Amino acid sequence: MGSLKKSGGVNGAILSRIATNDQHGENSEYFHGWKSYDKDPFHLSRNPHGVIQMGLAENQLCLDLIKEWIKENPKASVCTPEGVHQFSDIANFQDYHGLKEFRQAIAHFMGKARGGRVTFDPERIVMSGGATGANETIMFCLADPGDVFLVPSPYYAAFDRDLRWRTGVEIVPVHCSSSNNFKLTVEAVEWAYKKAVESNKNVKGLLFTNPSNPLGTILDKDTLKNLVRFVTKKNIHLVVDEIYAATVFAGENFVSVAEVVKDSEVNADLIHIVYSLSKDMGLPGFRVGIVYSYNDSVVSCARKMSSFGLVSSQTQFMLASMLSDDSFVDNFLMESSKRLGIRHGVFTLGLKKAGINCLISTAGLFVWMDLRHLLRVRNSFESEIELWHIIIDKVKLNVSPGSSFQCTEPGWFRVCFANMDDDTLHVALLRIQDFVSKNSNKTAEKASDNDQVIQNNNAKKQKWKQSNLRLSFRRLYEDGLSSPGIMSPHSPLLRT
Amino acid sequence: MGSLKKSGGVNGAILSRIATNDQHGENSEYFHGWKSYDKDPFHLSRNPHGVIQMGLAENQLCLDLIKEWIKENPKASVCTPEGVHQFSDIANFQDYHGLKEFRQAIAHFMGKARGGRVTFDPERIVMSGGATGANETIMFCLADPGDVFLVPSPYYAAFDRDLRWRTGVEIVPVHCSSSNNFKLTVEAVEWAYKKAVESNKNVKGLLFTNPSNPLGTILDKDTLKNLVRFVTKKNIHLVVDEIYAATVFAGENFVSVAEVVKDSEVNADLIHIVYSLSKDMGLPGFRVGIVYSYNDSVVSCARKMSSFGLVSSQTQFMLASMLSDDSFVDNFLMESSKRLGIRHGVFTLGLKKAGINCLISTAGLFVWMDLRHLLRVRNSFESEIELWHIIIDKVKLNVSPGSSFQCTEPGWFRVCFANMDDDTLHVALLRIQDFVSKNSNKTAEKASDNDQVIQNNNAKKQKWKQSNLRLSFRRLYEDGLSSPGIMSPHSPLLRT
Numbered sequence: 001m002g003s004l005k006k007s008g009g010v011n012g013a014i015l016s017r018i019a020t021n022d023q024h025g026e027n028s029e030y031f032h033g034w035k036s037y038d039k040d041p042f043h044l045s046r047n048p049h050g051v052i053q054m055g056l057a058e059n060q061l062c063l064d065l066i067k068e069w070i071k072e073n074p075k076a077s078v079c080t081p082e083g084v085h086q087f088s089d090i091a092n093f094q095d096y097h098g099l100k101e102f103r104q105a106i107a108h109f110m111g112k113a114r115g116g117r118v119t120f121d122p123e124r125i126v127m128s129g130g131a132t133g134a135n136e137t138i139m140f141c142l143a144d145p146g147d148v149f150l151v152p153s154p155y156y157a158a159f160d161r162d163l164r165w166r167t168g169v170e171i172v173p174v175h176c177s178s179s180n181n182f183k184l185t186v187e188a189v190e191w192a193y194k195k196a197v198e199s200n201k202n203v204k205g206l207l208f209t210n211p212s213n214p215l216g217t218i219l220d221k222d223t224l225k226n227l228v229r230f231v232t233k234k235n236i237h238l239v240v241d242e243i244y245a246a247t248v249f250a251g252e253n254f255v256s257v258a259e260v261v262k263d264s265e266v267n268a269d270l271i272h273i274v275y276s277l278s279k280d281m282g283l284p285g286f287r288v289g290i291v292y293s294y295n296d297s298v299v300s301c302a303r304k305m306s307s308f309g310l311v312s313s314q315t316q317f318m319l320a321s322m323l324s325d326d327s328f329v330d331n332f333l334m335e336s337s338k339r340l341g342i343r344h345g346v347f348t349l350g351l352k353k354a355g356i357n358c359l360i361s362t363a364g365l366f367v368w369m370d371l372r373h374l375l376r377v378r379n380s381f382e383s384e385i386e387l388w389h390i391i392i393d394k395v396k397l398n399v400s401p402g403s404s405f406q407c408t409e410p411g412w413f414r415v416c417f418a419n420m421d422d423d424t425l426h427v428a429l430l431r432i433q434d435f436v437s438k439n440s441n442k443t444a445e446k447a448s449d450n451d452q453v454i455q456n457n458n459a460k461k462q463k464w465k466q467s468n469l470r471l472s473f474r475r476l477y478e479d480g481l482s483s484p485g486i487m488s489p490h491s492p493l494l495r496t
Numbered sequence: 497m498g499s500l501k502k503s504g505g506v507n508g509a510i511l512s513r514i515a516t517n518d519q520h521g522e523n524s525e526y527f528h529g530w531k532s533y534d535k536d537p538f539h540l541s542r543n544p545h546g547v548i549q550m551g552l553a554e555n556q557l558c559l560d561l562i563k564e565w566i567k568e569n570p571k572a573s574v575c576t577p578e579g580v581h582q583f584s585d586i587a588n589f590q591d592y593h594g595l596k597e598f599r600q601a602i603a604h605f606m607g608k609a610r611g612g613r614v615t616f617d618p619e620r621i622v623m624s625g626g627a628t629g630a631n632e633t634i635m636f637c638l639a640d641p642g643d644v645f646l647v648p649s650p651y652y653a654a655f656d657r658d659l660r661w662r663t664g665v666e667i668v669p670v671h672c673s674s675s676n677n678f679k680l681t682v683e684a685v686e687w688a689y690k691k692a693v694e695s696n697k698n699v700k701g702l703l704f705t706n707p708s709n710p711l712g713t714i715l716d717k718d719t720l721k722n723l724v725r726f727v728t729k730k731n732i733h734l735v736v737d738e739i740y741a742a743t744v745f746a747g748e749n750f751v752s753v754a755e756v757v758k759d760s761e762v763n764a765d766l767i768h769i770v771y772s773l774s775k776d777m778g779l780p781g782f783r784v785g786i787v788y789s790y791n792d793s794v795v796s797c798a799r800k801m802s803s804f805g806l807v808s809s810q811t812q813f814m815l816a817s818m819l820s821d822d823s824f825v826d827n828f829l830m831e832s833s834k835r836l837g838i839r840h841g842v843f844t845l846g847l848k849k850a851g852i853n854c855l856i857s858t859a860g861l862f863v864w865m866d867l868r869h870l871l872r873v874r875n876s877f878e879s880e881i882e883l884w885h886i887i888i889d890k891v892k893l894n895v896s897p898g899s900s901f902q903c904t905e906p907g908w909f910r911v912c913f914a915n916m917d918d919d920t921l922h923v924a925l926l927r928i929q930d931f932v933s934k935n936s937n938k939t940a941e942k943a944s945d946n947d948q949v950i951q952n953n954n955a956k957k958q959k960w961k962q963s964n965l966r967l968s969f970r971r972l973y974e975d976g977l978s979s980p981g982i983m984s985p986h987s988p989l990l991r992t
Binding site for chain 2: 024071074079091092130132144282285287304308309311419
């Protein structure tokens with residue numbers, strides 16, 4: 001067998017460490033939830049008792065506007081009789097700079113998606129295979145294997161794959177907590193930086209999503225300024241993933257890092273933005289990811305890397321036309337924000353009726369739902385997973401547990417609300433309300449002897465409900481959740 | 497500055513080694529040639545004296561058939577009034593398995609593109625961002641940084657980027673030579689393997705293109721079988737890049753590695769195929785790359801990696817429909833082969849008229865042109881580059897020098913012939929013929945005193961022409977090629 005080490009199994013050492021190290025993160029509960037949904041997907045008429053997918057941050061609220069535009073603009077596609085005369089040129093186009101019109105349109109759209117308060121240079125627009133590819137690309141450009149990026153937690157579960165898996169970069173979380181509504185502070189970053197340096201880590205940068213996934217919150221301008229100054233002082237990078245820029249539906253304006261990059265105390269060479277059309281436009285299938293850097297060398301390097309994940313020229317061509325249509329874009333952004341706001345309002349109000357609160361948020365396609373009071377054992381990640389399995393298997397809603405976002409406090413869940421129609425959302429809310437209500441009633445009857453103290457105390461009615469809900473959940477997991485697969489001791493979350 | 501090393505320049509150590517190591521290969525002459533073309537691109541009417549691009553292996557000969565199909569199948573696009581009702585589902589589709597219909601159609605097409613002699617399992621079809629992404633993906637799956645893949649030379653210039661740049665994998669060339677028409681032999685592979693092992697390299701596999709880029713030749717079944725047995729014996733991988741499978745226009749059938757994988761002496765877990773629609777269909781802009789592996793773990797791992805370079809769902813949807821249309825595919829493949837054969841015939845005949853031979857080939861979108869007799873100094877790579885600059889700057893044809901393919905014999909050039917219309921090809925041939933003829937005549941006049949011996953010898957007429965051509969080339973580079981930029985001593989090719 002020459003110089004090769006013999007492997008234990010069929011593949012063993014014959015595959016790479018990356019192929020065998022499991023750091024793609026797909027064994028996390030986050031992906032497990034998706035699989036449950038896949039097995040029994042809800043459909044209003046065909047499968048009304050199926051699992052409703054609330055783990056997918058999709059934006060389906062304004063696709064009707066895009067469809068209208070497509071019907072009115074047949075020349076925008078090379079696959080229509082009206083546009084096919086351009087087919088050959090477009091089908092052959094593989095320049096990694098991208099179609100000039102595409103880059104211009106994207107830059108223009110990025111400005112509009114940030115309220116028109118900043119402009120972007122088309123020459124700095126680098127294509128990538130979705131934000132997934134864009135985040136990996138920027139890591140490959142900035143950091144060597146073993147280098148560290150600080151990432152505020154809770155953070156997007158797939159960052160473990162996107163930022164680390166093939167690059168070898170390490171993530172050190174900057175823990176945020178409910179004590180200040182999970183707000184990212186310079187102090188928390190400084191502390192994490194200091195700890196990492198003390199552990200002999202080579203910290204290469206700070207990366208966060210703004211608006212935040214999974215929180216749906218946005219960072220205020222002062223904090224952003226201070227963070228930018230901090231990275232300048234430490235000579236480390238700042239990558240801001242702004243793929244939810246246009247999902248802000250209430251409150252203050254979203255402040256892009258592009259707004260503070262010209263601050264005199266900033267080294268712009270350290271500032272990079274990741275963008276995408278998957279969330280703001282609702283087009284994840286089209287795989288439009290963007291790396292936007294103020295550092296010329298990074299632009300040049302990332303562009304070379306874009307060869308590994310170029311946007312289909314068919315897609316570039318259509319989007320170039322669509323995104324340069326000012327009246328369409330203006331209306332789309334306004335309407336999208338409005339519809340997201342309404343959807344968010346309906347959903348959070350519905351949750352409130354069931355006694356469930358969420359972190360106050362003004363952006364995103366999800367809420368950060370607080371179920372701490374429903375955990376069987378407070379402050380226990382095991383209980384979080386138990387509760388989560390009940391929600392999936394009994395309430396039939398696929399939501400995502402906070403631990404899959406590396407949240408340090410058990411009991412939080414990300415729930416997506418923009419990937420379904422009004423009817424489905426209605427069913428989801430009914431299920432939650434019915435479940436809470438029915439189980440409270442049932443348990444109340446049974447508990448009449450045991451829980452007299454609580455029942456007799458009207459002032460503690462809300463607490464009583466919660467307590468009973470915990471009981472009902474406990475009964476449920478005792479009834480139905482004893483299969484070893486579901487409570488696998490090898491669940492990575494139990495390590496959290 | 498914390499624990500960070502201070503950098504010399506603005507970027508220095510703040511960027512990654514990958515970003516600063518230059519191993520993307522874009523400084524090679526191969527890419528330099530493209531840049532020359534970009535500055536002054538030929539157009540029949542608008543810029544008839546511009547550079548003709550013959551360095552790009554594009555297939556534009558059958559795009560009319562695709563355009564016809566598109567016009568007749570408006571439902572195949574989600575961006576037509578007829579197909580837009582499916583827009584939302586497709587725009588949101590981001591499952592890394594790909595659309596089921598797409599995988600089935602691709603598998604079906606791959607079989608047809610190999611003469612229907614093999615079938616492919618849709619469950620093993622893994623998407624990737626073009627063959628560029630597919631080749632990188634398979635390296636990430638199979639090898640660790642520092643591991644070696646053996647690659648027969650001459651090989652596709654961008655392999656240095658695709659296989660090595662971000663993966664850290666090393667390429668050890670298996671040198672093929674004109675002595676046996678550059679045929680890959682098991683002996684050559686064994687020798688390279690042995691040498692690599694002796695140098696303490698961890699050889700993880702063998703990778704080659706079949707049909708060969710840049711040679712346009714195909715590998716016979718016996719050799720393929722023996723290579724497959726060799727990798728089995730050594731427990732190393734075999735990756736066959738078959739992106740030119742359907743470009744075979746003459747001679748024997750192309751034998752895919754899929755045809756020999758069931759050989760009893762083969763470990764199928766070691767066999768992997770890279771495919772793409774860029775060459776066979778002429779759709780490089782659509783970025784359809786495929787990793788097809790017989791190893792379940794590799795399929796699973798590559799699929800996870802495909803998240804970094806998924807095919808746009810807009811593109812998947814259209815191609816699913818097009819490639820499952822049997823009568824279209826059958827006609828396309830037959831017509832494409834026929835047109836490539838005619839084009840190849842016209843081009844090589846035209847070159848012959850100018851006294852230029854090519855390696856005999858039966859596939860590909862290019863010929864491997866033998867200009868060894870025109871080198872100022874025989875067997876000199878410096879002369880090859882000189883000659884190449886003359887061809888670009890004076891004859892105004894962007895061809896690719898053999899050294900950029902790691903060819904060990906100076907004087908060979910890859911010339912693409914399928915990325916232009918008949919008229920442009922005609923102009924290209926006229927330029928070559930005129931150039932050879934005019935310069936031969938001029939030099940013949942001047943040389944009447946000096947070269948009496950040769951002129952008087954009718955039997956050596958051909959040799960005389962070549963000799964004078966060398967003279968004319970010499971004059972040309974003395975006239976026009978003295979700019980330091982062009983003859984940069986730092987050209988990576990001088991290291992070859």
